[in-house]
Each structure stands twice: as structure tokens, then as C-alpha cells.
Amino acid sequence: MCLLSLWVGAKGIPFTATWDLLWHNDGSSEAVIIHDLRIPRTLLGVLAGAALGVGGALMQALTRNPLADPGLLGINMGSSSAVVVAISFLGIHSLTGYLWFALAGAGIASFLVYSLGTAGRGSATPERLVLAGAAVTAVLYAFIQGVLLLNPDTFDEFRFWDVGSLASRRMDVVVQVAPFIVLGLLLALSQARALNALSLGDQAGQALGAHVGRTRALVAVAVALLCGSATAAAGPIAFVGLAVPYAARIFTGPDQRWVLPYSLMLAPILLLAADILGRVLGGVQEIEVGIVTAFLGAPLFVLLCRRRKLARL
Template structure:
């Protein structure tokens, strides 16, 4: 089955699974609530405990999982297209580590305590690391090759992760409330968190949809892209801004969540082929489903306790990364 024929199948399956997982997300947890009761309290809130759990705890958490999943999936697809590296994502290129380090510095030295404040530090860390990785990876006569960008990103990410751990260890009392965030968590996130991040994520997604065609041209090489009328510099700037908005907002809201942006674009390319105009929106759908499902699994596997969503995606992502590394031909960009 070719990519064009698979696209409607992927779209229908993604929507169906998102609807099913969304229903599970608002009904399962430490206190199970039947779907009949969920439907009742959504349409007729009665002030009961069930109504509070559904409308103020699980519904915003599910909505946030969908939004952050879309952000991470699209950010991963953009980075893979920009670097022409099928194994790139915001974690491998150090963007997540940069966001985490900036937030930790904000908490330790500037008294940052709210998600709305995390946001600006997370953005700053994301954009600085993205620019630094690209600058270091493109230095010299060879330019920004995929291997060089990946090596620089991994090295810089490891360095910043070490600094982050050192700051946390030197200020253990300050970071008691940040432990869940650092593991990648959606627990305790309400409508206020969603309100703080939806605008930058929406803007990042809009920018991402606008660069699908020029990214297709860049996949042919910079010279070929210029000959086809694509502005390579402008496209790279837009991609960097979009990735910063998406990855920065996601890290601010839930902490570092790895592997989502690596796994999903690969699966999507099996269904869509290498056309970025399809890969980007379908990565948003697939990653939203993955993060929402991971959150549900985290609530069920150790019930009544919870496993943070970042840990669940790591358990899923590590074997996927190994499988991708063993493939002779990873999905084409």
C-alpha cells in the first residue's frame, strides 16, 4: 500500500484511538469513574467529588496531554527534516536539556515557582541550545551535517544535564516540588497550566504547517532548494522558532519528556511517505495519542500510585531507538 492510500487509514485510526483513549483518561485512575458518570458530570456538574475529579483534574490533564503530545511530535518531525537526520529529536539535540537547565536555574536563583514563569526560562533555554548546537555543528568547511549536529547536541545535552543535577543537589529543599516535573509529569496540571501554554504551542503548530513545502525542497539539498525557489535561511529560522515554541512550552508545562518526537515521525512516514506536508500534521495526531495513552498506562500500571508519563515514554522509546538503530534503512526523510 503506497503512502497516499495509507493516509486516510492512518487518519481514521488515529482519531478513533484518540477518542477511545480520551474516554479512558477521564474514567480511570486511583478512583475509577464509570463512563456514564463521566458523561453525566460533564453535561450536568453537580458539585460532587466525581464532578470535581472529572472536570478539574482529569479533563484538563487529558487536554494537556493531547496538546503537549502534538507539540513534541511536530518538534521532532521539524528537527529531523531540518537536520536530515532520522534519529534526531529535541532530546538528542539537547533542546530538552537546555529547557530543563534554564528552568532549574530560574527556580534556584530567581525564585521561579509558577508554570507561567517556567515558560520564559524554558523558551530561553530551548532557543539558546538550539542556536548553539546549530552554530557549533555548522562550523568549519563541512557545514551542518546530520552526524555533526547529533554529536554536538548529545554532548551539549549531557553537559547541561550534569549542570542541572549539580544545581538540584546543591539545593535539595528548593527542588522537592520539582521532582515530578523533572521526571516528565502531567500530575496536578489544571486548566491554568493549559491556559499558560496553548498560545505558544498553537503559534508553533501554525508555523510548522507553513514550512512543509520548503522543507520538502531542503530535503533535496540547499542548492536544489534555492533553485526551486525555497528560502533556506528563512525556512531554518522559522523551524528554529517553531521548535523553540513547541519544545519550550512542553518542557515548561510537564518537564522533559523524551522519545515522543523520535518515535512518532518514523511511524508516520511509513503511512505518509516523505512529504512533510503530511508528516507534520500526522505527527501531531500520532504523538498526541502516544502521550495520552502513556499517561493512562502510568496511572494503571502501579495503581493506586502513578508512574510519570516521562518514564513511560522512556520505557517505550528505548527499545524503539534500538530497533531503529538496527534497521538497515530507516524511514526516508
């Protein structure tokens, strides 16, 4: 998929020429296309896909709900709210400018959801986290719609980020989000055994040596790092975090020590395939990857649900 992503595009470049230019940048227009446009786009597809796939698997394990996705913690709405604030109130109009706002918005929203979920006497149970996420998402959605309705110029700019795309992302965007995604992946993989223990219930997990509160907090941080970074760089992309972990469990079963690595590998394949398909179908006017994943992911997920029972977590 990486090779196809480097080869396929609006400008046709023979595969042999693409391979040669990949290793020998001669400064030609074709080399500029490959090195300045397609390589960053492909790397971002790999990073964002891995982040969304693992983030979705973590959310489904954290909430013990096979239909959960990263949006349940308010991450997408947190990023979107911060981008709207950056565009409308601070006059920031470049992707590299409001990328940091999107990252900060995702982190603040996740912290707020987790704080609400742990407020009071009870612990951060999956049900309380989902309810807190739904409440925060509703409030942030209302804020975004209010600002966009009052400021049409903000809407015109925001809608291009909100659709979800890998196009026009330069290498500086990849460099900025890569450390957060790598850190999130390492943190996620380190919690696989603890998530396996918690899948049996809080009391059984504690009996097996898992620290319930600490595990949920670390998983929430990992989800914020992964999905916040991917959303900040590429915009909200639907169904990757929902469908990929489910497909991974078909191969691996419920063991998170295998679900997380499989999700890490399968999600970039899906995202790059959707991006390539958008280039082929759209021609010069490409179809954004967020639109393609929605069209591909929805029927695929329905088919998987009809053919197999949902894997228990």
C-alpha cells in the same frame, strides 16, 4: 483516548456518569475530579503530544537524520537549566511560576545553538547544528548537575518536574502554553514544502525555490516553540519526538506535507495511552508518563528499526 483519559483514574467513575458530568457540572466530588483534574490533564496531553511529535518530525527533517529528536537543539537542557535557576536562585517553587523560565530557557538555548551553527563563513548545515547542539547540551548538563549537587533541596523539587508528568497540571498551565504550541504548529505546517525541497540537498533545494537559511531559521523557531512549551508544562518526555515521526513515515513516506499532520495526530494518541497505562498500573500511586513512554518507546522503536529500513529523508 481522550474519553478514556477522562474516565480512567484512581477514583472509579462509571463511564455514563463521566459522560454526564462532562456536560453538566453539578459540583459533586466526581465533577471536580473530571473538570479540575482530568480535563486539564487530557488537554495538556493532546497539546504536548502534538508539540513533541511535530517537533521531532521537524528535527529529523532539518538534520536529515531519521534518529534525531528535539533534544539535539539543546531545548530540553535549556528548559531544565532555567527551571534549576528559578528554583535554586530565585526561590520559585510553583509550576506556573517556573513554566515561563522553562519556556525562556528553551528559546535561549535554541538561539545559542543556531548562532553557533551559523558562526563563521559556512551556513547552518545539519552537521553544524547537531554539533552546536551537542556542545550546548553538554555545558548545560554540567551546570545542572553542579547546582543539584550543591543544593539538595533544589534536587528534591526539580526531580518531580524532570521525570515528565501530566498529573497535577491545572487549566491555567494549559492556557499559558496553548498559544505557543498553536503558533508553533502553524509555523511548522507552513514549512512542509520547503523541507521537502531541502531534503534533496541545499543546492537542489535552492534550485526548487526554497530559501535555505530562512527555512532552517523558521524551523528552529517552530521547534523551540513546540518542544519548549511541551517541556515547560510537562517536563522532559522521552521517545515521543523520536519514535512518532518514524512511525508516521511508515504510513506516509518522506513527504513532509503528510508526515507533519500524521505526527500531529499519532503523538497525542501515544502520550495519552502512556498516561492512562501509568494510572492503571500505578493505582493510587501513579507512574509518571515520562517513565511509561521510555519503557514503551524504547522496545517499540527497536522493533520498528529491526522490521523495516529507516525511511530516507
